[in-house]
Amino acid sequence: MNKTRVAVNGYGVIGKRVADAVLLQPDMELIGVADIITDWRIRSAVGRFPLFASTAEARDAMGQAGLTISGDLDDLLAQADVVVDATPKHVAAGNLPRYRAAGVKVVLQGGESHDTTGHSFVAQANYDSALGRDMTRVVSCNTTSIVRVLGALQNVGLLAKARGVLIRRATDPWESHLGGIMNTMVPEPKIPSHQGPDARTVLPDLDVVTIAAKGAHTQTHNHYWTLQLTRAASREEVLAALRAAPRIAFIRMADGLVALNSTIELMKDLGRPRGDMWEVAVWEELVTVEGDEAYLTYQVYNEAIVVPETIDAIRALTGTAPDAVTSMTMTDSTLGMRQDFLAEHLPVLSGGQP
Structure with missing residues (x-):
């Protein structure tokens, strides 16, 4: 098998997790990681895979810091089939000319x-339309969850419209020393917040409005949804759509x-790397249905x-998996994803892993 050669530019919160996930894929090879930092964040990667400097200035700084560098970003791109750009918000757009010049496929993140x-891109919703493209953008964490959950109900013809309230974490945990929100909550300055319109870039027919605020915590976001169904339905119908x-x-x-x-503590007890949860965690008891309205968090x-x-997204751009189910089944199996974290006997569904 000719493996897809993947480069990661940006070894931060998302980049380091993507790098680890690529290492687990039987059809992919991580050829290196590029960044501009010289501190513990990049030093933790020494010896695991080749390191590259994203800029000329960074190459000098990384060398002076005693890091062994295999080259610059152009050297890394020359070896790659696909680059995943996980650099800070708005930086990736400026990198596109270099990616185009190198002739590589590009996966950007939701900050762009x-x-x-x-x-x-969200795999279960529009994998097919990404097949063979030169680039795509994986939507943000909140938008991904919206497409997964609301898309599940839309797919079975149950969802007419959705109105959601998002309580967002204030900052990433490792940056909480830099500032943040304490003893208050900060509403986003407009309604709808950006997540609803962003979800429609994946599901154009989704009737959704979101309202968001930042809360005084650093781990995970919390969503509350009021859903207008297309007809009166039972709670079991809604649960079945989510389980499917x-x-x-x-x-x-x-x-x-x-x-x-x-929930975060449970992920650690399950042995998840970094305590990660790749799934959307729905509180089962709180799924409530009254006639043609449903509520969940x-x-x-x-x-x-x-x-x-x-x-x-890497597989879609390169065409190495022909459809969403094939790719998602492989991804979910290698990561060890579940559809119920504590059930003793866990069903295997298409595109999912117990």
């Missing part, structure tokens, strides 16, 4: 606008998972949810 690539979709997992207050922090682990989507 839809217009940058002309295509936004990949990358959604149920959690239960009856198991003691009563708050955001308890779920948790989004912002540092990890887009990682499996990024892996699938």
